[in-house]
Structure formats: C-alpha cells, structure tokens
Amino acid sequence: EAGVAQSPRYKIIEKRQSVAFWCNPISGHATLYWYQQILGQGPKLLIQFQNNGVVDDSQLPKDRFSAERLKGVDSTLKIQPAKLEDSAVYLCASSLDFLFRGVAAFFGQGTRLTVV
Amino acid sequence: DAKTTQPTSMDCAEGRAANLPCNHSTISGNEYVYWYRQIHSQGPQYIIHGLKNNETNEMASLIITEDRKSSTLILPHATLRDTAVYYCIVRFRAGNMLTFGGGTRLMVKP
Numbered sequence: 001e002a003g004v005a006q007s008p009r010y011k012i013i014e015k016r017q018s019v020a021f022w023c024n025p026i027s028g029h030a031t032l033y034w035y036q037q038i039l040g041q042g043p044k045l046l047i048q049f050q051n052n053g054v055v056d057d058s059q060l061p062k063d064r065f066s067a068e069r070l071k072g073v074d075s076t077l078k079i080q081p082a083k084l085e086d087s088a089v090y091l092c093a094s095s096l097d098f099l100f101r102g103v104a105a106f107f108g109q110g111t112r113l114t115v116v
Numbered sequence: 117d118a119k120t121t122q123p124t125s126m127d128c129a130e131g132r133a134a135n136l137p138c139n140h141s142t143i144s145g146n147e148y149v150y151w152y153r154q155i156h157s158q159g160p161q162y163i164i165h166g167l168k169n170n171e172t173n174e175m176a177s178l179i180i181t182e183d184r185k186s187s188t189l190i191l192p193h194a195t196l197r198d199t200a201v202y203y204c205i206v207r208f209r210a211g212n213m214l215t216f217g218g219g220t221r222l223m224v225k226p
Contacts, residue, residue, distance in 0.1 A: 004159075033213065033214075042203060042216030042217055042218060042219060043160065043216045044216070045213045045214070045215070048213055056213065091159050091160070093159075093160075093214075099148065099207050099213070099214065100146065100148075100207065102148055102165075102167065104150065104162045104165055105162070105214060106162055107152075107159035107160045107161070107162075108159050109158060109159045110158075110159045112157075
C-alpha cells in the first residue's frame with residue numbers, strides 16, 4: 001500500500017515570497033491533516049479536512065496560510081507571504097475516517113521549509 | 117481534554133525489551149491511546165493504538181491498565197534503529213486530531 005506522498009521534500013525561499021506544498025493521501029482516506037513541526041517540538045495541527053470540507057482550521061494563521069482539498073483527494077498548503085518563523089517541517093497525514101472511529105493516521109515524510 | 121505525561125528520555129540496551137510508560141489520568145471512556153515514533157528527519161511513524169484491551173502487532177505491544185489511566189509501549193527486542201522520539205497521544209476529546217506532546221527520546225545502546 002502506497003503511503004502519504006508529499007512534495008517537495010525541501011524548499012528554501014526568501015521572506016515575503018510565497019510557497020506551496022502538495023500532499024497525496026493514502027487511497028480511500030477521507031480525512032487529511034496538515035501539521036507544522038518546528039525544530040525541537042512535536043507536530044502541531046494546522047488544518048483538518050474530511051473529504052473536501054474543512055473540519056478544523058482553528059490553528060491555521062489565516063492571514064498568510066491557506067489550504068484546499070478541492071476534489072477530496074490531493075491537498076495543497078500555501079504560505080503567502082512567508083516569514084522567518086515559518087521555517088519548519090510541514091507534515092501531511094491521512095486517515096480512513098475520523099479518529100474517534102478507532103482508525104490510525106499515517107504521515108508523509110514532510111516538506112522542510114527554510115525561510116531566509 | 118486528555119493530556120499525556122511521558123519521561124523526557126530513556127536508555128535501553130540493544131536486544132533487550134524497551135518499556136515506555138505514559139500517564140493519561142484524564143482519559144475519557146471513548147478515547148483511544150495512540151503511539152507514534154519519529155526518527156530524525158522523518159515523518160511520525162504509526163506504531164499501535166488501543167482503547168481498553170492490550171494490543172500487539174509486528175512492531176510492538178501496548179499494555180493499558182484496567183483503569184485506563186496509564187499505558188506502556190513495549191518493544192520486545194530493541195535494535196539501534198529503534199532510537200527515536202516516541203509519542204503517546206490521546207485523541208483530543210474536543211476535536212478529532214492527534215495532539216503531540218514532548219514525547220520520550222529513546223536511546224538504544226549497543
């Protein structure tokens with residue numbers, strides 16, 4: 001079974017530039033998550049989708065971050081404009097359904113963003 | 117909302133069992149306990165999860181106390197490749213996401 005695919009693996013941009021990350025979840029997984037992991041910390045949830053609808057985006061900095069999952073499969077996360085503090089690894093995860101149904105979430109390898 | 121407490125770090129000798137404890141005293145009856153690990157520069161890897169009963173898979177065993185206030189992840193024969201940060205997570209009751217804490221840094225030594 002193919003895992004969660006993310007691209008690119010690495011990205012270096014200057015502050016105030018924009019950047020986009022792509023995620024392809026495991027086939028058939030309805031729930032998709034974007035996490036941000038700053039060096040030395042645990043991952044923090046940014047946004048959660050169920051199919052193509054947003055379930056939770058309470059921790060997404062909406063002034064600069066946006067995400068979409070238009071057809072309920074692939075998803076993109078965008079940052080515009082980027083700040084130095086956005087330097088982090090951006091992780092995508094997916095699960096078959098809501099976690100309260102006792103399923104597990106699986107993570108991709110992440111995209112390491114460096115803002116200079 | 118359930119919160120977990122784990123030791124910051126642990127050592128284990130290669131070939132021995134690694135027992136990683138986790139306290140989750142405020143867990144609710146319908147909340148699952150999840151374990152993930154993260155090896156440097158990689159995404160978190162799912163290990164195991166459970167609700168009430170003990171669980172075992174090809175990677176590890178999960179022992180949950182009868183009152184569900186604590187659990188232990190057991191790696192039966194630790195190898196150097198098991199060196200990682202191990203996260204014990206209880207599904208965030210108010211939502212549906214996995215909320216990561218600091219985890220336990222396990223160092224497997226030769």
